[in-house]
Amino acid sequence: MQKREDGFLLLELLVVLALLAVLLPVFSNLILTSTQILTTAREQTTAVYLAREALEQLRSGNTDFAQEEVEGFAGFRRQIEITMVKVDRAAQPLKQILVRVSWQDGDRELTLITWQPGGESMGKADSH
Secondary structure, eight states: OOOOOOOOOHHHHHHHHHHHHHHHHHHHHEEEEEHHHHHHHHHHHHHHHHHHHHHHHHHOOOOOOSSBOOTTTTEEEEEEEEEOOOOTTTSEEEEEEEEEEEEHHHHTEEEEEEEEEEESOSEEEEOO
16 A cells, blocks of 8 residues: 655645745735725715715705815815806806815816806806
């Protein structure tokens, strides 16, 4: 009868260690990159939510917006600009609404622009 050996040979152990040495940096870089991408996606999603929320508040008549941090969202600032757009006399007046959300101390920014009909001004208007 042959004697059965349990365990690894030295050569097998060296091959596994060499593979780990090659693949470990690749996988750790992949995990780090994925984490950064997910963080960026979360911040952009939050910025879109805050911009859309501002538009909904304007539609409901709330015009009290300050250019300060958004309550409950640390590091996010929101700015709203409303500009009357000149159109010909036969057309209904038009307002351009620009919502700018910034974060990371202003290094990152998202801008949402929409237009609404109406002659009366809403919020802080800049006349051009």
